[in-house]
């Protein structure tokens with residue numbers, strides 16, 4: 201019987217931390233090695249804009265308009281099933297939404313691995329270093345706790361956007377991360393650039409890299425790789441460590457994203473690029489992520505725009521397929537109406553010229 205299993209990597213990390221930036225590099229790397237990669241992309245908004253950044257030849261399944269870790273629970277296993285049967289890839293990267301709790305995703309993948317030839321090799325969490333630093337100094341909110349869960353469940357941690365922090369602050373944020381997960385391999389990165397051989401080591405279950413990982417026995421009796429810090433997250437599973445002892449089960453807790461909301465705006469008319477930039481720069485603080493594909497009235501090409509933790513970026517693109525002019529705004533308890541009205545006003549302004 202052929203026992204070769206399809207490698208699965210989960211890419212975790214808060215909104216805008218650099219997951220897609222990592223994904224495209226990983227796909228290039230493994231593609232050059234002749235490996236067939238496939239992607240499952242989960243977006244909380246109604247459109248998959250990140251998919252535009254991934255090579256068109258890479259099979260991609262999309263889970264849109266919700267978060268795999270809860271609202272679309274069950275969909276991930278079904279999508280994995282379909283992808284495995286139709287594409288027969290060597291490896292699958294699952295990019296979760298920035299608000300996903302990896303524990304719930306791990307459960308679903310390991311459930312799926314009972315019936316499918318897939319094997320979770322690592323959870324890679326990308327951390328927005330400046331954002332974590334600020335939250336660690338100022339807040340103890342839900343975002344902060346979610347980042348904590350994402351960091352705790354990682355086997356590989358990328359402390360990303362280090363170009364935006366001076367060394368002293370980097371040390372401070374390093375301490376925060378280490379306090380939450382002292383076992384994972386930690387790499388400092390700029391634009392998520394990491395030596396991809398590290399991922400190969402995880403794939404080979406290299407002991408030196410995985411020294412800290414323990415076997416995580418779920419109540420259904422199957423295993424997945426999980427760092428020992430995961431047990432801080434409430435779960436009603438037994439945790440069997442590699443040393444063989446079983447930890448007491450704790451109460452179950454399913455986190456919700458009640459506080460997170462997304463507004464998707466489909467533009468009917470082009471808007472002025474400067475006015476749009478001014479609008480994005482004035483977004484309220486609780487809108488912490490935005491992205492879109494836009495045609496502007498004052499530029500000939502189309503642009504993909506990105507806004508993450510107050511940094512804005514516009515890149516010229518030629519969409520792979522027909523994509524509407526659209527922008528997604530993600531945040532906590534912000535007024536969708538206010539965003540919609542402001543954007544409609546920008547559209548009207550250009551119409552009336």
Ligand SMILES: Nc1nc2c(ncn2[C@@H]2O[C@H](COP(=O)(O)OP(=O)(O)OP(=O)(O)O)[C@@H](O)[C@H]2O)c(=O)[nH]1
Pocket residue numbers: 213214215216217218219220221222250297298360361362363364389390391392489506507508512513
């Ligand atoms: N300055 C700086 N910007 C970065 C770095 N890494 C990523 N970015 C930028 O941050 C923005 C978000 O990056 P993505 O890779 O799309 O982040 P993501 O985690 O996939 O975002 P979501 O899927 O929306 O959660 C983009 O504009 C990136 O170019 C970095 O190390 N430094």
